[in-house]
Amino acid sequence: MATVKSDIEIAREAKMKPILEIGKKLGIPTEDLIPYGHTKAKLSLDFISGLSKKKDGKLILVTAINPTPAGEGKTTTTVGLGDGLNRIGKKTMICLREPSLGPCFGMKGGAAGGGYAQIVPMEDINLHFTGDFHAITSAHNLLSAMIDNHIYWGNELGLDTRRISWRRVMDMNDRALRDIVCSLGGVANGFPREAGFDITVASEIMAILCLATSIEDLERRIGQIVIGHKRDKGQVLAKDIKAAGAMTVLLKDALLPNLVQTLENNPAFVHGGPFANIAHGCNSAMATKAGLKLADYVVTEAGFGADLGAEKFFDIKCRKAGLHPDVTVIVATVRALKMHGGVGKDDLKKENVEAVKKGLANLGRHIENVKKFGVPIAVAVNHFVTDTDAEVKAITDFCHEHGVEGFKCTHWADGGKGTEALAKHVAALADKGSSQFHPIYDDAMPLWDKVKTIAREIYRADDIVADKSVRDQFKAYEAQGYGKFPICMAKTQYSFSTDPNLKGAPTNHVVPIREVRLSAGAEFIVVICGDIMTMPGLPKVPSAETIGLDAKGQIAGLF
């Protein structure tokens, strides 16, 4: 019996082409590709600007049912579908998020697809890559240092040191930095105050970089960041600290999309990676927009399940970046649907058509939801070796009854060949031009009503509830002129409700809003329902303990 190869083994056997060659296929001249090694490159801003008059390709979003511990394989399917489209002769680019470095040292595992549907060089992508996250960390912490420096030298702006909301960041799982007291040690070190660190992906700078549509827009957004308040409660912005210019300088290369390739040598942008809870969880607008100019089809993904990821993709990213999605692919797996149907993790290998059918309520609701945004849908059944034909058929039959088509996809084992049927259908849907995309709420709607619209239309909750202080905060943001911003929901990804244990398609629930935060630079209002962790910790035995270079100089223990 053949041994199943690990992701890293497959990735290492990849026959990568020089990145300049991948770029050439897209019509990018050598001087506009800034290489980082021989298999990674950034695309120059000048070249991107020069594309503005070209017609946009078709935009395909890959999203998923609510995630379960069984795994759905959204990134893997995004890569597989991209390879499949290229395989059937459609000029296609893939747009993915960049993984974060810190978590690699906690739990084993990368974020560059899997099996024969991966982007490479996977080790580089998962570690320092082209330095984007380091640049974001530097820019973020420069602002932090300038804030404390301002206070140290006299605090001319009158910042209330108890009300500084701008923290520091590090791309590391380090719970010891969540809450600190800084500026200890005497007069030379400033005024002691409470502070803390988040992981870099949770930085507002990350969200800003991913939504900015130009270097000017980046600087404008950075200037708008609210870093804290004065004793009279007036806001202090990053531009008041005079930090926006220097921060933009630190980010000027990070703003450029990163080009890599799939195992089948198809082009992929991997750029930006904002949190999918307190931020919108999609790759950069710069990359997606550039991709649409360079290819006829762009396949991209959004974080978590469609209730969170697709909703934010539509209502935040597409709204703000002027994108018009043509097709949405919802990824489901037999295993995950079984879990939504009530099966425990240990019993997933046994055939259980009834449980699949029961769990399909989850998929069905996501299909209904995406329809509300006016975007045509296809379903990808990401195949696992233990899936039976009867189980797969239950899904495709269900899809057909609901007016969409579902396809068994074997890209994990077969690469692009395994998504050919899906690819043909998706291309046909996109080419038909039937998408009538629109966000689910208008800019002008009051903030409270925007949240209620999402909760009712997408989560199928009866209502939203919040303390008076939270409701007052919504009104205060509207009074300050932030009422036109979209909403960025932060809730559990495991359920339509705020209870992670409510699988399937729960109804009759209520969404309690615990907290609301302003991301004035990212230009959205974060609505927090439940516990949101912005600085992870390491597990008892972190994978870092077994990571190292082997005798051949290759990385061991990381994947």
Add this chain to the structure above:
Amino acid sequence: MATVKSDIEIAREAKMKPILEIGKKLGIPTEDLIPYGHTKAKLSLDFISGLSKKKDGKLILVTAINPTPAGEGKTTTTVGLGDGLNRIGKKTMICLREPSLGPCFGMKGGAAGGGYAQIVPMEDINLHFTGDFHAITSAHNLLSAMIDNHIYWGNELGLDTRRISWRRVMDMNDRALRDIVCSLGGVANGFPREAGFDITVASEIMAILCLATSIEDLERRIGQIVIGHKRDKGQVLAKDIKAAGAMTVLLKDALLPNLVQTLENNPAFVHGGPFANIAHGCNSAMATKAGLKLADYVVTEAGFGADLGAEKFFDIKCRKAGLHPDVTVIVATVRALKMHGGVGKDDLKKENVEAVKKGLANLGRHIENVKKFGVPIAVAVNHFVTDTDAEVKAITDFCHEHGVEGFKCTHWADGGKGTEALAKHVAALADKGSSQFHPIYDDAMPLWDKVKTIAREIYRADDIVADKSVRDQFKAYEAQGYGKFPICMAKTQYSFSTDPNLKGAPTNHVVPIREVRLSAGAEFIVVICGDIMTMPGLPKVPSAETIGLDAKGQIAGLF
């Protein structure tokens, strides 16, 4: 009258060659140069290993008199001499340190030479460059996170949380992080304890990276780091925390030398940048050793004046990396010598031959000192427009009387053409092979005696003094097996003594040792005399406030 161009204007007018072309001149195949953009590249480890049987070129150290606010131009002279040697037909490489990103946002100014003796691309080199410092920051902070994680999950090693000496680092001037209390906020965040941040260049990882001679040596040294002590005062090492492998993975690219070019398209390695006080202050051993295989001459520099920089270059870097310097060039300026001769900063423009002559005592002593290491000497008089011929002649006459030759060098205005005379002399000295280099103390000498040797022979102090606790610490290190390590002196760079105001060539002083620290991974003992700042702050009006991108998208306000 012609306007004098600024460094950045000159750098922007540079006609840079593709870095692959620069590499080709050195015989480096394309696949062994890992490009970072079109004008920066890293050299592969495989290629470096393959050079081991080649004959070494000649090694030329550029050092200086004690620095003054007037400036000496050591980096500028290193670049100018490298260009001059290439100009007279000598195949020469330059090896410099990488500048730190953080300080760029405090005071205006870069660290890539000046005038027509610069390395380019200067903006990249001064900012993120190839990400080496970010990798060092990540590796350092991974160890920090793993230490607090170990304590959180039960502290099996029995670390005393009051005795953790491993801090965190950030490449930013941020005084608020010098002293913090971390792990606040309750049970989920660990056990509150005192902690703090240093700037990345002060990280022991930086010193280790610069002294490591292979990836295996890097990992071995990291494992040796002492991160703290147990309640029974036993040491805890990085390898006890099982961090060395993962840290080495994070540093595997940072270990590779970075290739750039001078304005005259000559090759330069810019790699590593350890502090010149608590560390040894030279570029990486990897780069210097690779340079010696690739070129017939390597010009490199050491931090601060020759009393600190050259001494550590000889006694730490050359000793440990097995280097044999052939010539030492001591840089002096008329202006700086005037300051050593008692002239104030405001009166430097007036001709004052007597002051120059008086200040020459400082140069004279450095000449005597370098002779003690057995290395032939030349003097570079780095020319300023206000210098008079009589002043320059006073220096060259003095040199001649002391058995060495001094040369007026106009590389700042003229590039390599301005150092031709110096270059010819230096090449001749090197080719003669008369260097009889040896460190100034033996490995076997007791630690206290090593310090006394440096203080007497180099600083010309009568003695060294220290509290009993410090003297006991020396003995404790010897008992622990660290007695064979060299000494890394941390004292003011402005004087031979520990009093920064004692210019010229002071005698009859005593060197008080305030503190002694072990850098077990870097393999030296740091002896601290005076205040050493390992985390700078920003000034009242940081240059960050005026840094930004101009209408052309070019960086303004940085230089």
